[in-house]
Amino acid sequence: MxxxxxxxxxxxxxxxxxxxxxxxxxxxxxxxxxxxxxxxxxxxxxxxxxxxxxxxxxxxxxxxxxxxxxxxxxxxxxxxxxxxxxxxxxxxxxxxxxxxxxxxxxxxxxxxxxxxxxxxxxxxxxxxxxVWDLAYRWGDSAWLQVRGERNALGAPISIYELHLGSWQRTEDGRYLTYRELAPRLAAYLEELGFTHVEFLPVMEHPFYGSWGYQITGYFAPTSRYGTPQDFMYLVDYLHQKGIGVILDWVPSHFATDGHGLGQFDGSHLYEHADPRRGIHPDWGSFTFNYNRHEVRSFLLSSALFWLEQYHADGLRLDAVASMLYLDYSRATGEWIPNEQGGREDLAAIAFLRKLNEEVYRQFPDVQTIAEESTAWPMVSRPTSLGGLGFGLKWDMGWMHDTLHYMAKDPIHRKHHHDKLTFRMLYAAHENFVLPLSHDEVVHGKGSLLGKMPGDEWQKFANLRLLLGYMYASAGKKLLFMGGEIGSWREWDHERAVEWALLDHAPHRGVQRWVADLNRLYRTEPALHTRDCGDLGFQWVEANDASSSVVAFLRWGREGRDVVLVVGNFTPVVRSGYRVGVPYPGRWVELLNGDATSYGGSGQGNLGGLDAEPIPSHGFPHSLPLTLPPLATLFLKPGPAQSP
CATH class of the missing domain: 2.60.40.10 (Immunoglobulins)
Structure with a gap:
């Protein structure tokens, strides 16, 4: 090597x-x-x-x-x-x-x-x-030359989160191998327009039911689906189709299986000896001793290994909050303060900063992504400014608030309007990914479709509304498999996605909606170039709680590069709803979540309408829109009119 x-x-x-x-x-x-x-x-x-x-x-x-x-x-x-x-x-x-x-x-x-x-x-x-030799002849040089552009904060990043063992299976229930997955997955991601795929941990893990989060082999892709070269082939194939690959990586805890890292040489070599530090309170697994220099070298080497040897385009770090806080999920008396008497794990913080510095020094064209569920400051800010140095952070607050809001019967949503609007008070504080991840569709939480209120038609409309609102909002996108077809049941790692549902029009409609959202997100610079920062978003209407309507502008970097988004979170059609706009002339309806092709009722604005010289919302012109029920509208100004 x-x-x-x-x-x-x-x-x-x-x-x-x-x-x-x-x-x-x-x-x-x-x-x-x-x-x-x-x-x-x-x-x-x-x-x-x-x-x-x-x-x-x-x-x-x-x-x-x-x-x-x-x-x-x-x-x-x-x-x-x-x-x-x-x-x-x-x-x-x-x-x-x-x-x-x-x-x-x-x-x-x-x-x-x-x-x-x-x-x-x-x-x-x-x-x-x-014993293994990792020799492999890669064919992804064209991808590697451009991936810095494809992974940039101003690029459209739409991530399909996937569990390898339960995305698709053979008729007799067998896992697909890495090589079997490659053409099927690449074709599907191309069809739906996702830019990246994120694999739940592929590192070797004894217990399949841990989904890969209880790792024993930090340098080995699981052999359940093939050899190391087979996994390289999968990554290589996806790269050649222009699809980035993000790997979940777990430096927060590790499996307690007897053949693993725990008490490796009879001592607490990789883990803390004191159970108040060495046992993860949520999972009963071992936690790494970040104070030990050799352990930090082990983890740094593992992270860089997947980027170097497997050409990964990013690492998503699981459970970062549990690394940052000594009292994470621990009651008083169950944790040990740091040397300054505080609750912060100073060694873990130093490790994360060093990790990100090394990743971006050696691979400046990849991204590290933190699943960090608290308000820890500057997670995705450079270490030189006091940040943790991640490129992106999951916005768990947006996810919780939005799902809480969407689960409400529309008649009650006016009392929870702040769940839609609060995020914009902090949206520019970090570089965010908006995650509708696997964690939200397991352990009795139900599927995304199952969370939605109302009759069957309203459930599908609400799901399309949720997805439209995510794609319209500032931030990169992540959707777990099954959500894009409106799965009825929550995720079960022992069964494949319910692909037979695509025989039914409402499920095909959701899938078509996701494909069109991805296409719009990629092709409209206003929807992605300023995903991170405070210049790409402007409220038009944030306070109409009684109607449960929001309207905002997404701005690109060039003059008239702007998209108007209006969301109607009730099943009531609102005719003549006036929304202020910055430009006169024709405004074209780019997408309408209530279109019949998606399973909607077909209400809308006949492809577009002209702005009227009637001031509204602080703008000199306005649009008298028809707001379809439980739907998102995307509109943009046509070419500038000659004076």
């Missing part, structure tokens, strides 16, 4: 240099996967594999596998000076060999552990690591 040279130190082969040991101990190494783990090499004409593992509290370490009948006496590892790293070269062992580490702890127990740096693993529930 890379240009690493095999050196002979004390008569034994090694990939480690003095600089590696220094950076590892300093907590700043970002390429540990090049020197630790299992690496097929040739030494003095003998092909084999060099194994290296960090286990400073071990008294003895052996590599065991199918090549030595899992016998810990056959291939004992030697300590690499005083580094805490153990090494061993085994001739004749190559890619495909199964292995683990047999560790004898100074505290007594003997342990059998998978390799923390393994590139490949057995298919769960088996848990052995697999």
């Amino acid at each position: 890379g240009d690493r040279e095999v050196r002979i130190v004390d008569g034994e082969p090694t990939l480690l240099t003095e600089q590696d040991l220094w950076l590892f101990a300093e907590g700043t190494h970002t390429r540990l996967y090049e020197v630790l783990g299992a690496h097929p090499i040739t030494v003095e004409g003998k092909a084999g594999t060099l194994f290296a593992v960090w286990a400073p509290d071990a008294e003895a370490v052996s590599v065991v596998g199918d090549f030595n009948r899992w016998d810990p006496e056959r291939h004992r590892m030697r300590p690499h000076r005083q580094s805490g790293i153990w090494e061993c070269f085994v001739p004749g062992v190559g890619p495909g060999a199964l292995y683990k580490y047999h560790l004898t702890s100074r505290h007594g127990p003997r342990l059998l552990k998978a390799d923390p740096f393994a590139f490949h693993s057995e298919v769960p529930p088996r848990s052995a690591s697999v």
